[in-house]
Amino acid sequence: MPLSYTLFFFFFLQRILTFTIATSSTTIILEGSTTLRSPNNTFELGIFNLPSSNNFYLAIRYASLSKQTLIWVANRRQPSPTQTNTTLQLTNTTTTCHLSLTHPQTSLPLWQTPTPKGPSFSSCNVxxxxxxxxxxxxxxxxxxxWQSFxxxxxxxxxxxxxxxxxxxxSWKTETDPSPGLYSLRLKPPDYGELELVFNGTDSYWSTGNWTGNFFTGIPEMTNPYIYRFHFEEPFTAAASFGFTETTSDSGFVPTMFRLEPHGQVQQYTWWKQAGAWNKFWFKPEVCQVRGLCGRFGVCEGHESSELxxxxxxxxxxxxVGWGNGDYTMGCVRKKMDSCDKRDGFQDMGLVKFGSGSVNFSKAKSRSFCESKCLGSCECVGLTFSEGSGLCKNFYGSVFDFQNVSSVGLGVGDGGGALYVRVPRDGNEKGLDSKVLIVAVLVGSVAVLGVVVVQESLDNNNNMLNINTPMSKTPKSSSSSPATSPGSTSRWLRRHNSNNNNHHHHHRQSLSADFSYDPSSYALNFEDDSGELPLRNFSARLPPSPPRRPTTTTSMAPCH
Known part of the structure; x- marks a missing residue:
């Protein structure tokens, strides 16, 4: 290559590097304990930790309330080990503008915003x-x-x-903001209603379709509260549902919906006089949440110290998770052997539950069903109907037990009480006959004229896939079945003896219907004079700035 061309190449390369450096900048927005506040100091952005936690998160919280409440968390998947040296940086070049959260102990950013698409721009701000x-x-x-909304x-x-x-x-637990197992979303493929989903696929509650003014399952939303709901382009892929807030003469009332770690969606307003959030609506009943207690776990509801x-x-x-309020992993036998000829059966009463698969047969007594169940290590429980002689043996696992005193359900399919297979040493307590537990197998259907059938419960659509005969013979454990223990009617007495006096009140305050409490709601508008200025509502919040036009992309939901 001639010398003149070589010199020209290096001169051109130097100009490119000089231009890049001159048009690239990094600005530290936050570092350590510094914060960024909204214009009226209602919200603040900072690097915060949670009680009983050594992790730190870039988060937005209410700055104007006595109770510090996080409303948004950026790095919920990858927390920072310390507040010191954690920085939020704004990087600006001719081709990109993005935020990134960094810490010197990590080689990659803890979190960053996506690179905007479209024409180049000279500068940006946050x-x-x-x-x-x-x-x-x-x-x-x-x-x-980009916007956090x-x-x-x-x-x-x-x-x-x-x-x-x-x-x-949802958060995983009250002190762990990492993604939990519950989500609230527009229901695909029609996008005309909202639904609560467990583990990304298992829907357990929905609002019903949008009518133009309200959801069919929540007609109360038309009442003149502090919300104005709007649903743009419902029943299309471009559907967008939200709400705005109105305020009274007494001023701004902080409000929000929250998807709780235990799977309920709850609605809150701030009660100034009490200095606390006031819950005045929720769905569904806590013991109707799918997967809440996991395998062999019984839902006790909010009456108990543990759900x-x-x-x-x-x-x-x-x-560890159980102690922190995450019960979704369920329970295991304390004796690690999964099969023992000395096993007995615990009388759970009438329960609503889910199961893996079920085998139907005719029997003259429950002892026949027990013998058959004890003949397979995979059998975990049974029901027997005295009237019809129908025996149901359940295989794999049983889960989502629901207590009637918590959920207010009626008697199930008439199949009799559920007897769960348990180690004999752990089967000394039983069910108080005064504390019913509803019994109906989730998604069960009546099967007539069938002597022996094998059916699998599909939790996604609550349908049963029925096959006959059974695909395989269960593994045999012992030819000598254990004698069924006597009455176990004392089982729930241990868990409910302190709660029986509260059942009536609980049913009133946790109604299966819309649980709006007018008196509690009115308290949110109290001023210092004690009057309730529930008049002259006017729109308070302006809409967020319009987004920059971009090409539509499909973004996978976070689970």
Whole structure:
């Protein structure tokens, strides 16, 4: 290559590098304990930790309330080990503008915003708006390049919309904001209603379809509360559902929906006089939440110090998670052997539950069903109907037990009480006959004229796939069945003796219907004079800035 061409090449390369450096900048937005506040100091962005936790998160919280409540968490999947040296940086070049959270102990960012698509721009800036929305804006025309309202966590605030790609995902526990197993989303494929989903696929509650003014399952939403709901382009892939808030003469009332770690969606407003959040609506009843207590776990509801307890002879699969309020891993036998000829059966009473598979047969007595169950290590429980002689043996696992005093359900399919197979040493306590537990197999159907059938429960659509004959013979454990223990009617007395006096009150306050409490709601508008200024509502929150036009992309939901 001639010398003149070589010199020209190096001169051109130097100009390119000089241009890149001159048009690239990194600005530290937050570092350590510094915060960024909204214009009226309602919200603040900072690097915070949670009680009993050594992890730190980039989060937005209410700055104006006495109770510090996180409404959005950025790095919920990858927390920072310390607050010191954790920085939020804004990187700006001619081709990109993004935020990134870094710590010197990690080689990659703990979290960062996606790179905006579209034409290049010269500069950008970050703002925390008065409605709690963190936005990344083009300095040239104010176009929104990214906003936190498009990446919600477990809180739903006024001005935030749920769409095909934007859904709420619960925290794992009250002190762990990592993604949990529950989500609130627009229900595919029609996107005309909202649904609660367990583990990404298993729907257990929905609002019913949108009528134009309300959801069929929540007609109360038309009452003149502090919300104005709007549903843009329902029943299409472009559907977007959200709400705005109105305020009274007494001023702004903080409000939000939250998807709880235990799978309920709850609605809160701030009660200034008490300095606390007031819950005045929720769905569904807690013991109707799918997967809450896991395998061999019994839902006790909010009356108990723990939402769930294990069947006798079983203990939590995850002791740490159980202690933190995460019961989804369920229970395992305390004796690790899964099959013992000395096993007995615990009378659970009438229960609503789910199971793996079930075998039907005719029998003259329950002892026949027990003998058959004890002949297979895979059999975990049974029901027997004295009237019809129908015996149902359940295989694999049983789960989602529901107590009638908590969920208010009626008697099930007439199949009789559920008897769960338990180690004999753990079968000394039984069920108080005064505390019924409803019994109906989730998604069960009547099967007539069948002597022996094998059916598998499909939890996704609550249908039963019925096959006959059985595909395989269960593994035999022993030819000598254990004698069924006597009455076990004392089992729940241990767990419920302190709660029986509260059952009536619980049924009133946790109605299966809409649980709006007018007196509690009115308290949210109390001022210092004690009057209730429930008049002259006017729109408070302006809409978030319009997003910069981009090509439509499909973003997988976070689970």
């Amino acid at each position: 703002q925390l708006l008065e409605n709690g929305n963190l936005v990344l804006l083009s300095s040239e025309n104010g176009t929104v390049l 498009d990446e919600p966590t477990d809180k739903w605030l006024p001005g935030m919309n749920l769409t095909r790609t934007q859904s709420l995902v 769930c307890v294990c069947v006798d002879g079983f203990g939590p699969s995850d002791e």
